[in-house]
Amino acid sequence: xxxxxxxxxxxxxxxxxxxxxxxxxxxxxxxxxxxxxxxxxxxxxxxxxxxxxxxxxxxxxxxxxxxxxxxxxxxxxxxxxxxxxxxxxxxxxxxxxxxxxxxxxxxxxxxxxxxxxxxxxxxxxxxxxxxxxxxxxxxxxxxxxxxxxxxxxxxxxxxxxxxxxxxxxxxxxxxxxxxxxxxxxxxxxxxxxxxxxxxxxxxxxxxxxxxxxxxxxxxxxxxxxxxxxxxxxxxxxxxxxxxxxxxxxxxxxxxxxxxxxxxxxxxxxxxx
Numbered sequence: 290x291x292x293x294x295x296x297x298x299x300x301x302x303x304x305x306x307x308x309x310x311x312x313x314x315x316x317x318x319x320x321x322x323x324x325x326x327x328x329x330x331x332x333x334x335x336x337x338x339x340x341x342x343x344x345x346x347x348x349x350x351x352x353x354x355x356x357x358x359x360x361x362x363x364x365x366x367x368x369x370x371x372x373x374x375x376x377x378x379x380x381x382x383x384x385x386x387x388x389x390x391x392x393x394x395x396x397x398x399x400x401x402x403x404x405x406x407x408x409x410x411x412x413x414x415x416x417x418x419x420x421x422x423x424x425x426x427x428x429x430x431x432x433x434x435x436x437x438x439x440x441x442x443x444x445x446x447x448x449x450x451x452x453x454x455x456x457x458x459x460x461x462x463x464x465x466x467x468x469x470x471x472x473x474x475x476x477x478x479x480x481x482x483x484x485x486x487x488x489x490x491x492x493x494x495x496x497x498x499x500x501x502x503x504x505x506x507x508x509x510x511x512x513x514x515x516x517x518x519x520x521x522x523x524x525x526x527x528x529x530x531x532x533x534x535x536x537x538x539x540x541x542x543x544x545x546x547x548x549x550x551x552x553x554x555x556x557x558x559x560x561x
Contacts, residue, residue, distance in 0.1 A: 316399035318541025381506035402524035416516030469494025473501030482526025
């Protein structure tokens with residue numbers, strides 16, 4: 290694993306103009322944020338050693354290096370998922386590579402189904418914590434002490450100071466940013482109405498098929514994490530309608546203006 294990480298990072302370093310301090314993972318339909326990046330270098334995942342190409346529509350599969358304001362960023366435009374048949378080690382490999390490139394902060398974004406009945410499609414939600422319902426963990430197996438401790442603390446899985454800064458950005462922009470607990474499930478099926486009721490009962494506010502493994506791997510690596518969910522639909526059984534991936538992408542497009550503005554404002558606060 291260590292050799293794979295080094296080979297991926299070394300290839301990317303040959304393309305880098307700057308050392309990124311902030312990493313961003315863009316979820317389903319949210320890839321348009323890369324339009325906000327200047328002085329860009331674009332690398333296809335398929336060209337990076339040991340990266341898998343994304344297979345899900347709405348995930349472009351490109352690494353974008355550049356600047357947001359004066360902040361050097363590395364952006365994963367699209368992510369890998371365990372439901373694509375990949376081991377967890379491969380799912381989190383891109384995030385670990387960003388860590389080895391030097392990022393100190395990781396922003397995780399996703400499209401999620403609303404479980405909290407006070408949420409509505411189009412809401413942006415700051416992730417306060419997560420519940421891992423995937424029954425898988427990327428740290429299973431031998432621990433590499435170079436990456437982090439055998440038993441990493443997850444009490445600040447989503448960093449409190451970063452969340453405070455995110456809410457500060459939302460207030461400046463007059464965006465009604467919500468807060469909630471993200472439940473990560475394996476997928477690829479959407480949840481049943483009974484599963485959604487269970488998620489609400491155990492404290493979940495939104496549900497999706499990503500983010501949790503990346504948060505775990507980043508925390509293990511010593512990277513500070515913050516997360517934003519875009520509520521693209523209400524979860525199964527709440528409304529009398531079927532769930533379709535096309536509708537999720539469409540809703541993400543509708544909120545791209547607010548999402549992009551929030552992310553730009555927030556990223557600019559991260560590095561003096």
